[in-house]
Amino acid sequence: MNNGQDWKDKLKSSLKMDRRSFLKTTALGSAAVAAGGLTLKPKEAQAFAYEPYPRDDELTTVVTSCAHNCGSRHMLVAHKKGDVIVRLSTDDGRYQKDGAFGKDTFEEPQIRACLRGRSYRARLYSQERLLYPMVRTGARGEGKFKRASWDAALDLVAEKMELLKSKYGPTALLDQAYAGASWGVLHKSDQIEGLQARFLGMYGCRTSSWSVPSYEGTKFSSRITFGTIEDGNEDDAFAHSKLIIMWGWNPAYTFHGGNTFYYMRMAKQKGCKFVLVDPQYTDSASAYDAWWIPIRPNTDAAMMAGMAHYIFANNLHDQNFINKFTQGMDAGTMPDWAKDQENFKDYILGTYDNTPKSPEWAAEICGVSADDIKKLAQLYATTKPAALKASWSPGRNAYGEQYNRMAAALQAMTGNIGVLGGCSEGIGKAWHAEGVAYPYDEFANVFYQSIKSDRWAHCVLNYPNVKREDIGLWPGGKAGDGLIPDIRGIFWQGSDWFNQLTNINKEIKAINKLDLVVCNDSTITPSGLYADVLLPVATHFERHDVALPWYKGHYYIHRPKVIQPLGESKTDFQIYTELAYRLGGEQFGKRYNPKANRDYFLNDDAVDNAYLKDWWEHKVMAHQHVEMPWDEFQKRGVYKFKLARPHVAFQDNVEKGLPWPTPSGKIEIFSGQLAQYDDWTKTAYGHEIPAIPKWIVPWEYLGDKEKTVKHPFHLISPHPRHRTHSIFNNIGWLRETYEQEVTVNASDAKKLGIKTGDTVEVFNDRGSIIVPVYVTERLMPGVLVVYEGAWIDLDENGIDRAGNPDMLTLDEPSPAGSFAYNTVLCNIRKTDLAHKPGWDRLATARSHVFRRDL
Template sequence: MTAFRPHSSHWGVFEGGWQDGRLVVRPHAGDPDPNRILQNFPDALRHEARIARPTVRRGWLERGPGPDAQRGCDEFVAVSWDRALGLLAEVLARTPAERIFGGSYGWSSAGRFHHAQSQVHRFLNTALGGYVRSVNSYSAGASGIILPHVVGPMESLSRRNVTWEAVAAQSEVVLAFGGLALKNSMVAGGGISQHIERDSMRAAAERGCEFLLVGPLRDDCPAEARAEWLPITPNTDTALMLALMHAIVAAGRHDRGFLERCTTGWPEFEAYLMGRSDGQPKDAAWAAPITGLSAERIAALAARLPGRRVLVAVAHSLQRAEHGEQPVWAGLALACVLGQVGLPGGGYHYALGALGHTGRRNNLVSTAALPQGRNRVGAHIPVARISDMLLHPGEAYDYNGQRLTYPEIDLVYWAGGNPFHHHQDLNRLREAFRRIGTLVVHEQAWTATARHADIVLPVTMTLEREDIGSSQTDPLMVAMHRLAEPFGEARDDYAIFADLAARLGKEAEFTEGRSAREWLQNLYDRTAEDMREKGFEAPDFEAFWRAGYLELPQAPDDGGMLRAFRDDPAGAPLPTPSGRIELFSGTIAGFGYDDCPGHPAWLAPRDVPDAASPLRLVANQPATRLHSQLDFGGHSQETKRRGREVMRMHPADAATRGIADGDIVRLFNARGACLAAAELTDAVMPGVVNLPTGAWYDPEDPAEDKPLCVHGNPNVLTRDVGTSRLAQGCTGQLATVQVERFTGNLPPVKAFTPPG
């Protein structure tokens, strides 16, 4: 009989065991809607794409550190661990901390200890004194900056706000800008034991709640929501929000009491909304040609909202575009006009359904994480500005009211994450990485980032090590047992960094004298102690490890910061300059940014369709993997066609181009080109094509300046520009492209074949 042992991942808690020499994965028994991404594990575990030995790029090995145009197309030389770590220790010892960038952005592991980003940052801090860091995220670069100015921390709006329980029981209308796609809520940072979103939407819809999906893709809400689709031109949500508010205010149906009691800046914003400040009322007739919705439909929608329990939900996707701050702020303003903020099942929710963390109750006890030490280097960049930093060292730029300067970087250390997935304009990123002296990468498999590295160190997959899975919004702590032996010569990140720290004379500072298992006990004991102090029972570590799971107590559904503020604005003020929701921000206005004024505003995007690029590309998150992780896994591979990622387009757009379902097509614009397999569907609005991110970048000829990606990575097409001078977030959700049927000899996909 197969012995199954517990483990956890970003896409679900599960158990694994071996049958006939093959790993078998089964989801946690208590999960009502398990995620099939778990089925990427069995084929990925021993895939040829895994890295077996430490390797060094030949050009770096022979010539040493320095800029090199051969990065990304050079060959690699396998070396021993001793030689690889010796070479790396030497270059680290002579590189000032101020010239080291600790990249390591990503979702490397659900484990609290073997979290690669924490590991590398702890190493750089304890062994080298620090590093140049990144701030914010690709997912929420704009919202993470705008929300604290106008209402409060982003996490309070996403993780401590309206719950799915409240939606199921009390929402009457859910106005979902960008949708509530289950492919997004299937994923959570520290693991997730119960996927509750589908059943919550089903219960709400059966009770009579109306879900209104605003977006270019009809299936961005599950069938259980019975959503009404409002197909809107991408990146025009702000115009629709303004038009809805205009209609409500013009009819005198806005909540004046709430606006007076709980907001500041309404007179300034109302003057803009009604056209008194600029001569243009933001009415339905104005918004119709911008959004693609008729003025009549906009007016009818506005009439349905006042007097009902309305939840305005704004997805991550809206702010991953030019002027991405605006729909986040305008959605909040709409909820204020309706007077719904802070009500159970109503008001405003940022990123509901964008992650498995959102719309849930929080745990009453803390979940410990690996301490990262003190970073003595003050320099930092917004995470999406890495190419700008490497291409333009010493240049000044604006960010959140500051005038900063890009630091000069000699060495980039990446452990966990794949910038050739997350970043935009990959041809520009390739050029940026060729400017530095050394790129070090810890990786499990031969991603495009590893292929551009100088030193590549093979690391274990989560299945090959012990850890603890836990999240502040999931009630289950998981003892993540090791399910397989390490692949080849792969080592844990912790073991690698401990060895490096010893070579640099800093082993005690990094390890604190603890083995990996002792660190796990240390982290667990902190949670167990917190439980006992709050009156709950908690077993000792060994008992927890044998049991495999520990149920954590959860806080009541109290609506968080916004409920408390609504109930008592004076006694529970918001952490804003006024203590209220700021519909006009004097702080932001004082920055003087023309691309982010002092109140929510319609700012037309610059990247719009033209004769050369007539279609709008939506580069959203994939459904069969987390970002680019385990793209070579079985579940991810079974959804591709002829080995390519699938691009969806409307039949009418396909017909004008002679494209049939299943054809291989070429998507292109001035930045690059890629191949994909066409799927024709009316779930994508006309004028829009949809190519998810995460297919591993696979250039046909990596020596070319703008090689064709034969696999279907949309980030060869996206723009590498900031959302605004305020946030400098990424704009990777949208681009403009042309699509044509590919008629040449079809190049093979080599993304998962190790470099020669």
């Protein structure tokens, strides 16, 4: 037999076959040759590349979205067979009105999901998925639970709630809801408008958490300076910038809108210059060929003061803008009643303290040369329009609000506010979405006392010997102004805050003093391991809602119930409605959920649809002039607004003379509100905040010669690309690409005798973590980087083997509420202790092979 000729004949005949038949036949032909030419009967190929996955024509396609607190809200397209999602894709242009495959325009860009959203199927069906109510049987943190019925679990929660309320009063239950896992117009878990806030407030027992870990200092700055947090442009405005300064911002990892990179790329193509001010040379700097200016952490306000000095001294400021639109920038813009108080320009020039805040003065503090400070100031002041994007990260520091207020002063003095291509961003919230589908009435957001989020452990451990200024006690609490809350229980909804707040070791001590800890989640997280009761929550694939854009983006995405809830999962709205009926009968139940009856716990479809339809018709269509009916929106899956002009914050204030929503009607560089406080202990801030932006020495930084003897490194903990805070930490697909590690500068590593791949202990007086090392030149000396969000994994000595940097952070109260995640001095040493990375070492990828081993 001529085997070669037989093979040629098979190949020739296969050209007349379809691809699938060809693959079958050639595979069998290879087997026949290997077996010496035996003739075999063709069979279905068992190793076909796309099996056992169904083909597209066998699947149902459903438009939905991401749901998490990641910096955007992108479209996901679920491809399902029966009631199982087998694949996720994203926006390809065809789903919107008049859309066609591939449509992707400047006005209506595709809302494409990132690698986190695209991996969501692995989270939906993960081993850590919480499917049934569970009740703790072991010690807190031990992870020992038994399955319970919904009746038993809710009876236990209701009974404990009644006991704690009657015994300890209306402050006994701490509300720690956040926007981590349930962000839509109906199923909402934030601190203000969320379902848990509404439930506990109506119940009459709620201590709220008033501060936002991501940007509290920034929020304070935006409100005190501009009178609003809506100080952002939509991201298409970046396409018109001639200079973009990424101050502490890495948009490759933490974009603040759906298409940030799309528009920044357009700016780059038109000749825009990019600058990065950051201790790290980031992927964003690489992508845009940015001028990298390494800066010592927590010294940003000093460098900005040096830039302001250069701009004033060289007459590069926009005096016309200052005169028309600012209060307190200089002596001529001070209010009459405060002429004898400090103004910003004279502070910068050193009129009051004989210390000019010159580039040379700033260089000694921030580690940036005076020449580079001058060069950047000259570039920013003379390039029009220029966008100084003051990101949130440098504000997550001791006195972080001063950095953002200093940035606002720079933005104003150069006239880059209210102009296309400029930037006034602190918080950066842009286009306004209609965000609440359920009644938001006098019962919503009732709190009986309110404290700063990360000071709960201090309050619990030291009660009743607690000063109001030590916990950020909000003035005028309904339980009585000045009353210290007697916290005996915590409710977590949409938050893994036990894993994410500062000073985790302090939290561990405090949680063991509580009588009730309830965790609503779809995944068993580190917070869940410390709970008494775990209540399984349906994911956004398993409930009906509408997705909002994040702080930027102008669109709505329909989010249908793609599949039925797994296990015995319920929505948060179902859980709180049922608890309301148990605690207060029909009166409480109907007040909390007016459209529902008691059977809502068993079937929520009609009620949820009624809320969403009313919201669409009475808010979106009525207020935002949308003509698309609800039924059509459901069918298409997305509505993208086409704006008449790019959304630029404060454009009408500058062009039409509208007042800013501040007491003075102007941009308040000098805050009249701050200047008139006479007793700071009776404010939520507790400690004095200067009326103008200033450099204030932080309690830990590399300029502290005494503290750096023991702890010579400054640790920062930026947001990673492969997690949204702690969400997605358990997804193997993502952990294959990145490890939890400490990044060390090459010169520091040489002195320490460590190299990439070594295991080290990063430690200070508050805690210790074990992580592998990554050595690089892309980080300034003296600084360490450990990405936030790793799930804690403590050994018998309380050392975190997984590498969560919040074992080392401090919960010290910072004026204006800044969370000092990046104000951390520490040390580093080699160790024989093992890193316990979970998926890191189980992953199949070997991305570290391609890193240079320094």
